[in-house]
Amino acid sequence: MKLTLPEGWTWEYLYHRTDLLLLKRATPMAGYVTVDFKSRGFRGGIQSHGPFVHTGKQYTGRKWRDRLVADAVEYLQKAWEH
Numbered sequence: 001m002k003l004t005l006p007e008g009w010t011w012e013y014l015y016h017r018t019d020l021l022l023l024k025r026a027t028p029m030a031g032y033v034t035v036d037f038k039s040r041g042f043r044g045g046i047q048s049h050g051p052f053v054h055t056g057k058q059y060t061g062r063k064w065r066d067r068l069v070a071d072a073v074e075y076l077q078k079a080w081e082h
Contacts, residue, residue, distance in 0.1 A: 003069055006077075020048055023072055031080055033072045037065060042072040044079065 003011055005023065014020035019038035025031040035042045040059040041052030053075055059068045 004066070005069075006073060009073065014046070014048060017048075021069075022046060023069070023076070025076055025080070029080060031076050033076045035069055035072050037068070040064065040068060042068065042075065044075070 005011065006025075008026045010024045010026065012022050012024070014022040014034055019036065021035040021037065023033045023035060032046050033042055033044055034047055036048075036052070039052070043050055043052055053072075055071055055075075057067075057071065059065075
């Protein structure tokens with residue numbers, strides 16, 4: 001999978017499932033967000049179940065995966081700003 005992530009970020013499949021992607025922020029403090037491609041949403045932390053972060057957006061059309069990942073990255077960046 002080809003993803004555009006900020007410097008210092010990595011990703012891996014969660015629980016060996018290709019529909020769940022774990023994004024990891026390494027610097028300056030570790031943080032995680034789980035992207036669920038099957039359900040088209042994301043959750044803060046490392047989790048495969050539970051409510052999604054409500055963005056009010058629908059991820060459809062061309063490049064919906066890119067937009068979903070970008071919103072997940074933005075969510076985690078904002079969470080660490082506070």
